Amino acid sequence: MEKITRVGVFTSGGDSPGMNAAIRAVVRTALYKDKKVTGIYHGYQGMIDNTMFDMDSQSVSSIIQMGGTVLKTARCMEFKTTEGRAKAYEHVRTAGIDALVAIGGDGTFTGAEIFSREFNIPVMCIPGTIDNDLNGTDLTIGYDTANNTVIEAIDKIRDTAASHNRLFFIEVMGRDSGCIALNAGVAGGAEAILLPERETAIDELIDMLEQAADRKKSSMIVIVAEGDKNGGANNVARCVQEKVGYYDTKVSILGHLQRGGAPSSADRVLATRMGYAAVNELLKGNTRATVGVRGSEIVTTPLEEALSKKELKLNEDLVEIAKIMAL
Amino acid sequence: MEKITRVGVFTSGGDSPGMNAAIRAVVRTALYKDKKVTGIYHGYQGMIDNTMFDMDSQSVSSIIQMGGTVLKTARCMEFKTTEGRAKAYEHVRTAGIDALVAIGGDGTFTGAEIFSREFNIPVMCIPGTIDNDLNGTDLTIGYDTANNTVIEAIDKIRDTAASHNRLFFIEVMGRDSGCIALNAGVAGGAEAILLPERETAIDELIDMLEQAADRKKSSMIVIVAEGDKNGGANNVARCVQEKVGYYDTKVSILGHLQRGGAPSSADRVLATRMGYAAVNELLKGNTRATVGVRGSEIVTTPLEEALSKKELKLNEDLVEIAKIMAL
Amino acid sequence: MEKITRVGVFTSGGDSPGMNAAIRAVVRTALYKDKKVTGIYHGYQGMIDNTMFDMDSQSVSSIIQMGGTVLKTARCMEFKTTEGRAKAYEHVRTAGIDALVAIGGDGTFTGAEIFSREFNIPVMCIPGTIDNDLNGTDLTIGYDTANNTVIEAIDKIRDTAASHNRLFFIEVMGRDSGCIALNAGVAGGAEAILLPERETAIDELIDMLEQAADRKKSSMIVIVAEGDKNGGANNVARCVQEKVGYYDTKVSILGHLQRGGAPSSADRVLATRMGYAAVNELLKGNTRATVGVRGSEIVTTPLEEALSKKELKLNEDLVEIAKIMAL
């Protein structure tokens, strides 16, 4: 294997809080190892458009606390074509980049895997997505921050007057993954949590709410993952309202604010450790893999393995705990 | 006029952050003036249900920082009937309450005015609502906190990646009043703000967005007051999407989280000053009035006057400023 | 008077949250009025060092929510000399700047007044300091944010276990002005507040604390302005500890974190309105003055007047209210 002299770094797909901390760690670790660093704007699109620039230590000053990504991000259709990738590689090669660090989610990993194989360029991935739906790691960068954002919203809603029979529905992110809904639901003390991974019939939900109302609760909070089979918080609220009219239902749809905000301490440390590890792994000759965290250890997993199956992230114990806590 | 020996205090209508600070100030000021204090749960409903209790200094310890209201609140239909109010007065009289402090919005003021006239009981009101839509005061308790809550949401959304042609719609509270939308829109640097007080045609909005896009902006944020004539953020987003398909539109509906949260410093100080003034005014013989703030002065306005007309709260200069700032 | 074609803008002295919002408003208002804008780094020092740059609308994009100041700030000794100011003016003139907007506090205003007189250049000031100690305005930019920062700290300290006889001292900013201490003290529900404007003997403080302890309070919070005559929170804590050993005293010194943070909604709106007004006033021919807010109106005051006397900002009613609330 050739010696690495210049590392390219980019973020791709949906952004997540902590990506900047990862970029900073990649840049400073590479510089410390006497490598040069090229930043690539807008992910794979930037390779094709050749929007790249040389990064020094100062170029990542005071970004660790910022949400979003200073390298911007994009979804790129052209990179899915052989021609697109060829053009991208041409620019990468011309820039003198001989290894890549890709920060993003599933689609980012897929692109990285193909690109690395096609052009035999070393690539390490870093899992950055608020959804925590990636294989090869316990936690993805941004997930912790997103959970904190959601519980702040829940806490505020819980503050409001305990009028009788008021029912709040809060829709949170998670098209396929109920991680945020489940965690934030437990942390926010929700009375019910609707997850994409399992169907909850409206009648079943009404049963739960009526049991809760029987016990003691006058106001109740239901967390609905956007990917819930009933079609989102607006639909669920309408269905409940239609079936049992005595609730005053209120809906909040948090939307993209869950992607933003200053990253939490845990996300910044995780991102920093992962960025550091990604460069070191590349320099040790590891490639076509993703870094991840298992317990308190940083590990790597081949991309092929990470992409081959969806690991079940949903913590079944926590689903059970959520129910008991709502009693 | 009879000497006041016991003050009753309650919160009514929608709750707002800072109500607890007002309750605390009422209680402690009254006790300091050697009066007794009765807390009434659930506003007018609590008078009818006779859910009252004696309040000492400790009963309001460590509540100044809490959202919501420890006295709970409710909307009460029965109080709108002569019989309901008669029952309420019977309980108030039996409890030895000879003056009332009512904290809430428009409906609360109306009830207080009628009750005070019917039974000749002294009443002072304190304006507590996030909507800032009350006459007789520059600011209502909770409005400042709600604005801060909304801009935190806007800030987070602005963080997320500046993908091209991404268009965010954030729906904020304000059925009839655009105060929150306008202030938070200016403070959040929104590209456009839709207010209930004026109609904004979808085409006009699209024009504004295209101008903004022409200049420089790739991602844009539109604040939509819930009372906007186009029918809320979901509708506006759909209309824009239908007319000009090249935007990727995202919607957040903040909902009741705007009512909660720890009150801001300004709301706590305002509430404390108003609670202090309300009791002092009652003891000086002032009645059937609301306290308010004008500039840095606490003032009072007769309820009749405060209820007679809707003052235009919308700051026209700020509407103009909002447009210039979006350029 | 000559027509203005280019406005220079700078921040000087201590920074405060909201300065960026003011800069943005100055830039965008001037551009809207078809003026050019020059940004000057590091305040008066930047005039001397000639670190200036042309500002367009995008140069102030996405800064409204940022603490600090993108134009940096500095204290500048050289500007206090005739030679320094002559050099500064030379650079200002060469850059084509024919009017200035200065954002800062007392020292900034003094420099602006002298510079404007000496070289007959139009200048408008904007009050930016967390201390709220400027004449000519009810509120300075940053003060509201600083109060919110302090009460978040107080709230957190109040959370910790109510062990018996635990006494917390929190030192807040304010060398000569007790505005933050008083407001945040009231908003945080402090048991005692030590202000620079009045001496509080340690014995008097101990009396207050023992009265509070007699009534009910097991844990107490004392706010100490840094300019308190007893010498700061560490000293006060030590003195109390020496005199009455049965307290477990804990000290927090907030320091410069009070200057930072995302500006509050109120500070952003205030700064935006002031920046807008400053440019408009310059264009109307007003000069050597500061903008300010009185109630809900934006006003201007000649610098000579604003600098001639220190207005008493300390709200005496609030001092009285603070005592009653602590009972």
Place this chain on the structure above:
Amino acid sequence: MEKITRVGVFTSGGDSPGMNAAIRAVVRTALYKDKKVTGIYHGYQGMIDNTMFDMDSQSVSSIIQMGGTVLKTARCMEFKTTEGRAKAYEHVRTAGIDALVAIGGDGTFTGAEIFSREFNIPVMCIPGTIDNDLNGTDLTIGYDTANNTVIEAIDKIRDTAASHNRLFFIEVMGRDSGCIALNAGVAGGAEAILLPERETAIDELIDMLEQAADRKKSSMIVIVAEGDKNGGANNVARCVQEKVGYYDTKVSILGHLQRGGAPSSADRVLATRMGYAAVNELLKGNTRATVGVRGSEIVTTPLEEALSKKELKLNEDLVEIAKIMAL
């Protein structure tokens, strides 16, 4: 072993955010398992003073988001005597408590171990302390929240103007453990971190700062754990100031505000899982142990083992990473 019918729960030692979530989980899990629950105020002191009360599901409603502990806490000397423990046991026995859940730190665990052995009463411990200095778990309840609190302070300080040669010292908690200092230092992007576990000579610190200054940095942040051998941030600042006068040094001492605040999502979920596990382990016959988390698994460790040695929590890799990131 006897069947358990009533579980006693208490918090002891320093409080930490998330303790309420643990209490709530213990109560609701025990009730779900058809056990009765007694809450004991003020930890071991409350056993001696017999301040106990029956807890139902509503007694822990809406506490999951609160800092501090609703059961209060205390340090108790009397419990260190045989007589004190005998009195405590008498009250525990009379109350019908036949198993205990103790939430707290090192001292709490020691007391629990002795008490359990002496009176043969089943006890499970839950690690609650912001210091993360307990054996048998990767993370203690409150540590994540404290890290978030510290980085918010660092972020705010970083906002303030980048005047030349300004040097900020932030003192954070950690008498013996540098966990908070190290993690928050990395997450906050500190230029240097002083830890209790290793001596940093002032000259060495000055070297680091001058290297940083040489590179690029005009303002620098140094995190100082309170247990640092140089004697705290005030002392370090003074020493640096004396040796190299050209820095303008500023000190913030965060103090007890690090113990407060609404717990983070991660702390709430961790506390909930641990509370749930503690009760289940007791019911399964496990005793004289602490629950903990290893990676994503909840585990238990005998108290004897957990107390026998101090595990090195300081992450050596992270110490190295911190240095590279500051370059």
